[in-house]
Amino acid sequence: MAMLEVKDLEVYYGMIQAIKGVSFEVNQGEVIALIGANGAGKTTILHTITGLIQPKQGSVVFEGTDITKVPGHKIVSMGMAHVPEGRRVFANLSVYQNLKMGAYIQKDKNEIAKNLEMIYKHFPRLEERKNQMAGTLSGGEQQMLAMGRALMSSPKMILMDEPSMGLSPLLVKEVFSIIEFCHESGITILLVEQNAKMALGIADRAYVLETGKITLTGDAKELMEDENVKKAYLGV
């Protein structure tokens, strides 16, 4: 059985239909890439999964439980973390407080300490700046913080919304190696990316989203060879 199953999803913003019947699934331990142009509806799908938006139609099933109507904070407690678009760090809290906030649902103190250590290892910059207000971090630093914060809850699954945006080439590689690392430690990942090349490079499977509909799907490596995908998303 799939870990996450999205069925016939339809989402509206007022009168505008942003998602027009999307179905896909993510299996335990997979990295799935969701790619698509600006405004295709990627963020909307992620928000619907974590309950920040209510869909009009369709269902979302996580580990066999229907979470379509479950409020966002409960979904998080079920083991799903979300690195939101635009980082959404708590601007007036310190880096450390932000990370602690990520572990809000985590009760095990040792686990928190372990996660913290792991995050500081991957993003030494965060440890250097642990007392700085998150709002004054540079864009890239905030992105690191958002990633780190999501990892603090030891999730089973992470949804990532454009985690490489605004990062330096070196850090983009770092982010992808973290995704790799999460993948290896058994976390399931749903990755939304503009950087289709890197995303397809790391993913097992991928879905291509165009104006609210899935137009292509398949093995990531195969999609990378697809002429349409190449023309539309890889910029060749």
Add this chain to the structure above:
Amino acid sequence: MSLISYVINGISLGSVYAIIALGYSMVYGIAKMLNFAHGDVIMVGGFVVYTMASGLGINPILSILCSMAFCTVLGMTIERIAYRPLRNAASSLAVLITAIGVSYFLQNIALIIYGSSPKAFTSVVTIPSLKLADGALTISGETIVTIVACIIIMVVLMLFINKTKAGQAMLAVSEDKGAAALMGINVNGTIALTFAIGSALAAIAGVLLCSAYPSLSPYTGAMPGIKAFVAAVFGGIGSIPGALIGGILLGLIEILSKAYISSQLSDAIVFAVLIVVLLVKPTGILGKQIQEKV
């Protein structure tokens, strides 16, 4: 000698403002809304104690506890009915206006139940007043209790916010509700809790206000509510120690300007000092300067 006694009186008055401002500031800090109905919840708190203690002869402590429970439920109900539906409204002013509506509502419902004539409130404070310098200076029992209550509440609130999970959730919610939900925080629940605590504090404030100035009418809460709002801004709205400092300062300025400048213009002077303070320190005395990164 009279200066000292003015200062004592200023602190007494200020401590009442401070205790109201604490609740105000806390609700503002977390829910990011000016709850104009706060003063009226205070009035309700006063009436509950009045009815129970003076009307039914129930033990004052028990009455206060009942009043706190009543106001807590009231605060949560108000939040649920009048404020929560507007949480995601296009403008944050919308909820300010319903708060005004709620304020009118509470005043008028009290008017209908209790009528317009003022009631004398029997102080619940039984501590005798402190006489200094051969009785030339008096610190009333109410003042002592209010200040002690203020400090205890302030410390407990700060510990609560900084040390408990629910407090941390409040911090996160005050920053970014959406992101807080993504951390697994129940945003609606957290805000409801904030109102519950704020309203319980309002009940305590109501009792102490009415004990210090024992006259109770449906409009009793309105003016102290506004003054406490000013006090909260004085100290840096959202800052809990700021509310205490702001309240005491406000009381002092009010009394001293009454005593030494003009008793008719003391309100104007209080407001003028507020403006000067804000011009020098735009976020109040203890307010955090939040700098937007470009």
Add this chain to the structure above:
Amino acid sequence: MKRLLQSKETKKTLITFGIVIITYIIVEILMLCGLLSNQLQGLLVPICYYVMLAISLNLTVGILGELSLGHAGFACVGVFTGTVFSICMQNVIAASWIRFALAIILGALFAGIVGILIGLPVLRLKGDYLAIVTLAFCEIIKNVINVIYLGKDSQGLHISTTDTTALGMEPEGVVIIKGAQGVTGMPQDANFTIGILLILITLFIVLNLVHSRDGRAIMAIRDNLIAAESVGINITKYKLMAFSISAALAGAAGAYYGHNFNNIKAATNNFGYNMSIMVLVFVVLGGIGNMRGSIIAAVLLTLLPEMLRGISEYRLLIYSIVLIGMMLFNWSPKAQAWKEKMKVRILGKLKKNQKEVQ
């Protein structure tokens, strides 16, 4: 497209003006036919006043995007300058309309100046801090006026802050401002026609300002201060411009209103924070930045408690419930979604009906 937009804006403006004028005509006709109750007739001037206040506050709140809780203070300045002028000039300028026009202009001028004086230091503050400072100014104005005694005799004007006897006037002198009792004895020049004229002028000024270079600069500041600065907009100048024009218009409204009564005093419910908040209620209920909405909300909310007179003590209770209900209905996202749905449904039905007819 460009033309369309321009004409769309113009159309909107024209509709707003049209509504005001048509309302005027209807009311005048009703009055001529004797169909308008005394109560409604008496309310016409106050309604015009509240409409003007709402429109002018909308300039600060909706266009400039700053929360002001001191609008009644500016109206108060207008009331007192306007009425004092009229009382002093009652025997000097015979033509009442000239005197009244001058009083209104003077009220606007003074309120505008006070607006600048207040705005200059405080507009650096933001959001709720600005709100509290404007509230403070409003209270200061009210409190100061409450202790002013002003009298006039052959020697000229006398002023005191203690009492009338301290004015030391000749026996035949008249006291114009009597502290807490306010001003008494101004000519009651205000009427509905003048009110409508003033509303039209207020609308004209505000709407034309909004659709101009200055208006866009003000809105740009509202939307993003840092970006506005980065394209070379002088923040202080435009904030001050919006704030003082708004104050001046409120002053004009106040001067007009002051001439509707025989006595007017600066009390909390008419010139204190309560009234400022009330005007803010008009603006928010009518839709922030929406002038037509402000007008409608001001009219409705002024009429509502008057229409509820029949239920005596429960009047303000019902009023507060209606106010909360209207706010929820107008602003809550859920209600908005529902309204959209109903709109679609009704439109759909209409279309279907049309088809069937065809």
Add this chain to the structure above:
Amino acid sequence: MAMLEVTNLSISFGGLRAVDDFSITINEGELYGLIGPNGAGKTTVFNLLTGVYKPDEGHILLGGKDITGQKTIEINREGIARTFQNIRLFKEMTVQENVMVGLHNQIRYSTLASIFKLPSYRKAEKEMRERSLELLKVFDLDKEADTLASNLPYGKQRKLEIARALATNPKLLLLDEPAAGMNPNETIELMKTIRFVRDKFKMTILLIEHDMKLVSGICEELTVLNFGHVLCKGETKEVLNNPEVIKAYLGE
């Protein structure tokens, strides 16, 4: 001639020296790149150049004129315009109005003219509309002229910011990560537009970017910042092959 000459610029935040002894010279008409790791201080340099922060030390000369320490609006009038890393549009205004705000100091008329709708108002307003539409055309935004800025997709919002900056008729244009959030195709489109703007308006452009395709594709020269210091500067190709730059920024 040097359009921009910056010498020994420094600023600290608390204990952190965000920009340290930064110097740069950009010639007229040049397309210059500023790159570096996250948090290196690039955006801070922009903030110093536009007067958002006042430098602790150093001088900024624009076209030979010292503009150090001036206010943002003065600097804009002197001829520097910018875009922002986190988009800052006038969200409640239409696309065209956003550009018209940019034209604020270019086309003027008095407040009285606008209140009384005098002919001067009509004439200037017409000119504003035409000019803004022209600019929108450059960025292929003319069809969206009447949409609210906040309803534009991300990529177009970035373009609109550039159009608005151009409307202030700058000599020097600062672009902070213009391609962020764009997909490769859109980035290629953007590169063309930036080049076009430089040629058509004879603009000097300094840009920050993490997309190496864009940087190597259009920048003639680069400066690399690291921890607030200049790590290296020179022609694009050389800089990008510099082993230190590779180590600190690009990765193997």
Add this chain to the structure above:
Amino acid sequence: GNTETAATTWKIGGIGPVTGDASVYGQAVKNGMELAINEINEAGGISGVQIEYNFQDDECDNEKSVNAYNALKDWGMNILVGSVTSGCCIAVTAETAKDNMFQLTPSGSSVDCIINDNVFQVCFTDPNQGIGAAQYIGANGLATKVAVIYNSSDVYSTGIYEKFNAEAANQDFEIVSTSAFTNDSKSDFTVQLQQAKDAGAELVFLPIYAQEASLILTQAAAMDFAPTFFGCDGLDGILAIENFDPSLAEGVILLTPFVADAEDEMTQNFVSKYVESYGETPNQFAADAYDAVYTIKAAIEASGATPADGISGICDKMTGAMTTISVDGLTGTGMTWAATGEVAKEPKAMVIVNGEYTNLQ
């Protein structure tokens, strides 16, 4: 449609604050009027004509007061009792003058309330009370050093204070301290009391209302300051404040035409009925309102006016009759009116002894 009923009944309207900060006074007037009107109707009306009654809220706001007046006109009012507060009353007199409507204010005490011919007062004018109080204190040698605490944002209070101050110059005592408070800060009086105490005042004059006075008495007791407190009619009702500790008011002197504890039958009858109907002890506002209605009755009877005379006709007749009648009411026996509209009645000096009002002298 109004003319039909208007011709057969008296329609008396009342205006005052029933909601808002000043609602105590409006409510009292409303009740007082109602009580009197019910009595009269039960007794067969005024010369056989029944009275209809309508009381409108003005929230103590001039504009609302005028609105209320207009609403009452729509209802068909032919005689007005109101407005309760001075400012509102002045604003309404401008309207009644236009309509030539007979107006009797129970409690609008400013002299400006009665500048028009069609308006009469039941209460004392402020100057009257101020001068009266100063003379009483002087004549009885109650003190040589007097302090005043008044409400500077209240018309009634400033009105009395002003005349008191002026008259004090002619008397044998000295005003050693004058301090004010406002509606925005009327809970803490320690400063005002401290100043009075420091100045060595033996008597504190309180031309204010009972609610604030009750706080002043409490706070004075707390600071061991025990001068004689002397008040005017506004102070009446202090013993009626629910739950108020009467020992605090021991020795307070008030110069008032009405006290609820008076021994006479009329007062006792009134008070018992009032308590029965409204659950609280009436204050002087209620008494003034009650008297106002009976005054109207007397004036109607004396003038022979009928509802059919029309508003202006009624007014002319009653205005003429007002100067001829003499009314025995709760607030005075043998009350008469001057053409100016001012009432002539004797204030009674009362002192509170053992929690009860006692006649002084």
